[in-house]
Amino acid sequence: MRDNLDLVNKVYLKFSSIKAIETFDTALLTREYFSYCINEKNRTCVGLGIISLNNSKFSEKILIKFWINIIDELSKRNIKWKMFCNGAQCDYRLAKKILNLKGMEEKKFLQKRPTIPEELIANISEFKSLISFRLHSHIIASACGIPSIAIIWDKKVEEFFKKINLEKRCKTINSSIQDIVDSLEIAEKEGIDNDMIKRQGDLSKKSLLDNINRIVNF
Numbered sequence: 001m002r003d004n005l006d007l008v009n010k011v012y013l014k015f016s017s018i019k020a021i022e023t024f025d026t027a028l029l030t031r032e033y034f035s036y037c038i039n040e041k042n043r044t045c046v047g048l049g050i051i052s053l054n055n056s057k058f059s060e061k062i063l064i065k066f067w068i069n070i071i072d073e074l075s076k077r078n079i080k081w082k083m084f085c086n087g088a089q090c091d092y093r094l095a096k097k098i099l100n101l102k103g104m105e106e107k108k109f110l111q112k113r114p115t116i117p118e119e120l121i122a123n124i125s126e127f128k129s130l131i132s133f134r135l136h137s138h139i140i141a142s143a144c145g146i147p148s149i150a151i152i153w154d155k156k157v158e159e160f161f162k163k164i165n166l167e168k169r170c171k172t173i174n175s176s177i178q179d180i181v182d183s184l185e186i187a188e189k190e191g192i193d194n195d196m197i198k199r200q201g202d203l204s205k206k207s208l209l210d211n212i213n214r215i216v217n218f
Contacts, residue, residue, distance in 0.1 A: 003156050024163065026208060027136055028201035030121055030143035037118045038125040038144055046074060046081045046184065047124060047141075049132025050098070051153065052090040058153060060094065062173065066151075067098050069177045070131060077181065084111040084123050086134045129188050131180060135160060142197050147187035149180055164196060 001008050001020040008020045031038065048070065052060065067083075074081045083099070085091035092113040099106055114120035124130070124140045130148035132138060135157050141148045142164060150157050150170045161167050169187055171180050 003159050021207070023207040024200040024204040025136075025139050025160070026201075026204045027139040028143050028197055028204060030140050031145075032201065034118065034121045037122045039122060040125065040144075043126065043128035043146075044080055045127055046079055047127035047130040047132065047137075048081055048083045049130055049134055049137040050083055050085050050091045050095040051133035052088070052094040053133075053153060058173065063094065064098055064101065066173050068102065070180065071098075071102065073177045073181050079181075082109055082111060082127075084127075084137075085113060086137055087114045087120060089113070091134075129184055131184060133157075142192055143201065145192050145194055145197075147184075147190065147192055149184050149187060151175075151180075163200065164193065 002023055002025050005020055005022050013019055048067065050067070051058075051063070053063070054060070071081065083095040085095055095110050096106055099109055111123045112119070114123055121140055121144075124137060124146070125144045127141070127146055129146060130137060130141050131151065132141075132148055133151050133153050135154070138148045138150055138157065138160060148169065150161055152158050152170050152172050158167065158170050161170050166187075169183060171183065
C-alpha cells in the first residue's frame, strides 16, 4: 500500500492472515522509464497545476479566485508561468475559464491537454517548479528533479510530501499567497533530494517485482 497502511491492516484486513506492506508510488520511476520524453533544457517557467473540484470546500469560485491571486503575485515578481493539467477535461476547462477571465491568450499561457502519459511527462518536465493540486503532477515533477509546492486537497498529497521529508512545501488554499510564492522560490533554491527519490523508486520496483514473482510461483 502506498497510503493508509494502518487503516487497511487494522480495518479491512483485521481478520485476515494477509497483511499489507508499505511501498512507494511507481511513478517515481518516471525518469528511468520515460527519459526519452523528459525535457531538461530552458526551464524558466513555473507550472500551475489546475484541478476542478466540485464541492463546498473547493468551489469553482474559490479556485478561480485562488489562481487569479497566484497569477497576479507571480506577475508582480516578474516570474514566468504557464497553466497545465494532468489530462482531465474538467481541469482543462477550468484553466481556460481562468485565462478568459484574465483576458489572456490560451495559446501563450496554457499547455495542450495531455492524452497519454508521455505528453503529461513532457509537459511537466519543461517547468522549473510547480504550484499544483494533483498528486501525480508532484510525483512526476520530483522524479524529474523539479521542486513543487502542493496545495492540499486530499490526505494522499500530504502523505507523499511526508515520505520525501518535504512536508513544509504543503500549503492550503487559504494560505497566504505571498507565503506560497515565497515558499516556491525557497524550494527552487533547495531543489529535490534526487537520491531519495531514486531509492524510493527502486524500492517500489522491487516490491512490485517481488509480488509478481510470488504470484507466478504460487
